[in-house]
Amino acid sequence: MGEKVLLRGNEVIAEAAIRAGCQCYFAYPITPQAELLEHMAVNMPRLGRTFVQAESELGAINMVYGAASVGVRTMTSSSSPGISLKQEGISYLAGSSLPAVIVNVVRGGPGLGDIAPSQCDYFQATKGGGHGDYHMIVLGPSTVPEAGTLTMLAFDLADKYRTPVMILADGMLGQMMEPVDLPDPIDVASLPKKAWATTGAKGRDPNIILSFDLDPEVLKRMNLELQRRYREIEKNEVRYEEVETGDADIVIAAYGTTARIAKTVIRMARAEGIKLGLFRPITLWPFPYAPLKKLSERVSTVLTVEMSAGQMWEDVRLAVAERAETPFYGEMGGVVPTPRGILREVKKYAH
Amino acid sequence: MPRGMVVIDKERCKGCGLCIAACPQKVLAYSGQLNHSGYNVVHTEHPEACVGCTFCALTCPDIAIEVYREKVAA
């Protein structure tokens, strides 16, 4: 049986990682994810696991690279400016096919920005971020309990596809407290063995972890293998939620904290007779293009709402094309959109 | 002095000459022969002088040299 507790989003992600069998955690302090680091600092050593406060986010992500090479479940976390520093390591993790979980509790940017909630790192998370042709799976939790379940899932997906997986949260989600049913810890010994891991060449040929080959034909084959895996992920792992879309005329497309606010807007709009629904991508990469395309065939408007200048909006427009109107409403700089503000936008498209 | 013998892997040799300089017995010299990589490889110009000290092999960056030494009767 699980255990019901009242915790912050940051703590729930940390606790879920522990219960998912994370053996090694490396990070550098940054607001608004410091509670995650602090939870790990207390609990990982208590469980005989590894906690290292790294010299920098570069240090942390490369420690993750090392631990992942050995085949253990490993994680790092940070917030926007720190995640920018980690991009080099994330590219190497992707290029070397190493499983790892990276948490980004997004804050306002660009530059130092502020410490308030934002969704301004969507492009960085879903379109590459680091150098080279790669993707990572990006999961966008909308509530504190979902932050826990998606963190557990992130470790499974990372191992299954040998890929980095990002939890794209935001400052609101990280700081908010909610009651959560914590899942039971998994049995680490039951996890499939990683034959590729560099655990010492005993009784076998050496294993080599690398993202490198000077022969373009060989590197092309390595790239094609990554692409093959990405197509498999796109086929198997698309996750999304639809809320009251059955009779909807207008649909809000939103993820994370913004999607949660949109659920309130649905109640307000329907009380005024506006048939409003919500399309909420849970996997931001792979983006649920096909289900959104299907939905767009029977609505007049897909209004994208984000805490950004319109980043996921590009994917929404790719999915919807000309089948419906695709306006955008966003807030930036750490300003969180209010239900009334969103409703006002919705009303512009209600006939 | 014991007798020694060096065996040089011609295809590994890059003709850098470090072994020639390291040999206290002046056993080694450039052969004037090119290997498949185009390097002027080292050979044993005076094999009879070799004492099997291994200095050449210690110095060889390409691990191209094996060294033998005469068995000493008990």
Added chain:
Amino acid sequence: MPTDLDSMVKVFSRPKSLTEARSTYCPGCQHGILTRIIGQTIDELNIAERTLIIAPVGCSVFAYLWYRCDAVQVAHGRASAVATGIKRADPNLVVLSYQGDGDFASIGTAESIHAANRGENITVIFVNNQVYGMTGGEMAPTTLIGQKTTTTPSGRDAAMFGYPIRFSEMIAQLDAPVYVTRQALYDTKRIMDATKAIKKAFTNQVEGKGYSLVEVLATCPTNWHMKPVDASRHVVDVVTKVYPLGDLVDRG
């Protein structure tokens, strides 16, 4: 000519923990001597089955090809951080972080110092040849004053580019490292000394003593524009005056 092999005994051969792959280094490059010394050390300590080689960025990027050991190729400068992650995840592994001077003492400065300061139980070999070899002979943090490189065509000028960095001396100021030493490879005595130092650095790790750093002054005949033998002479006459040889810390 003594060709009677029956009367001969082999006294020097390729270490068993090395593969048959040919070196990709330039003629006379002393990285190759280190490869042999490391292979010999792994043989002597009988640790090939649990040794993990970290191949850095630079001329030694192909280090994963040389050893019959597991290997991890890593980002430029991050080898000591990756070594930390590996060693913390599996303390039974013997981790060699093999790094050049640009890698260890420039782009990886933070990772290098902090791994040392945490006293990670790893072995670091830091090859100081005062130049960026792989990219075409640019200035390294270790480049000597007046030394001409492709980015200091008139010679390194301290007012413009700072001074050659004695990184091992910086590491030696820390409380955690158990062994910090500077070695060279310019003659057989120095090669034998360096071999002893490297064996000690591995033995410290095997015995759980903590962080060991072996800086090795090596030549880069290609980018120094010298014959290999002259390059070795240059290490004796010039380089060791800036980077003196010997143990800086020995708490083993």
